[in-house]
Amino acid sequence: MIYQARLLGASAVLLICAILRESQLSEYIELSAHLGLSALVEAHDEKEVETALKCGAKIIGVNNRDLRDFSVDTGNSRRLREAVPQDIVFVSESGIKSAEDTAALESAGVDAVLIGETLMRSQNKKAKLSSLRRSASAVDYVHARRQAAGADYVFAR
Numbered sequence: 001m002i003y004q005a006r007l008l009g010a011s012a013v014l015l016i017c018a019i020l021r022e023s024q025l026s027e028y029i030e031l032s033a034h035l036g037l038s039a040l041v042e043a044h045d046e047k048e049v050e051t052a053l054k055c056g057a058k059i060i061g062v063n064n065r066d067l068r069d070f071s072v073d074t075g076n077s078r079r080l081r082e083a084v085p086q087d088i089v090f091v092s093e094s095g096i097k098s099a100e101d102t103a104a105l106e107s108a109g110v111d112a113v114l115i116g117e118t119l120m121r122s123q124n125k126k127a128k129l130s131s132l133r134r135s136a137s138a139v140d141y142v143h144a145r146r147q148a149a150g151a152d153y154v155f156a157r
Contacts, residue, residue, distance in 0.1 A: 002031055012038040015057075017048035018067070026055040040091060040114075044076075049083045060084055061091035061114060074101055078108040102132055 005013050015028050025041070032039040041057035043049045044067065052060050062077045077092035084090050092105045093114040102113055115132060122128035 002028060002035065002037065006035045006037055010037060012040055014040050014042060014061075016042045017051050018042075018044060022051055022055060025051065029056050042093065043080070046080060046083055049080055053084070053088070057088065059089040059091065061093045063093045064096075065094040074105060077105060077110055081109050096132065099131055099133075 002013055013028075013032055015025060015032075017025060020028065029039045029041065038059060039057065040059045040061050041052040041055070042061045042063055043052050044063050049060060049062070062080045064074045064076045065072045072095035074092065074095045077090075081090055086109075089111045090109065091112045091114055092110045094116070096102060096105070096113045096115050097118045105113060113132075115129075118132070119125050119128055
């Protein structure tokens, strides 16, 4: 799938700690880098964050949605931010619905957000994205961080 992603023009892949063995995760992170793809490594808890770091992840996404019961708590990202070194790009995933959410995550040191459901449910996606975005300086900061991580895309807050 990683080869297919590259062949189809992807610039990044999502690697989910919960479904990969540690050896697979390490191999896939290395393969992604070799192919020029950024690897967003998704974790849900402290153990998975530790695994992601041990395997060499440069971009870690913390999913705020508990996949066992689908409850959402953005506090998950705020709690786990402390477990991730500052030189690793930290992405908060799921449950971001408002500018207040992005501001709280930004205050907690989150570098970027991944927003899906909120945009998909919005009637006016452009207006919703505008309302969620933070200042241009935050985008510049994330752009600089993603260059350090070897990423090929820009996150916008």
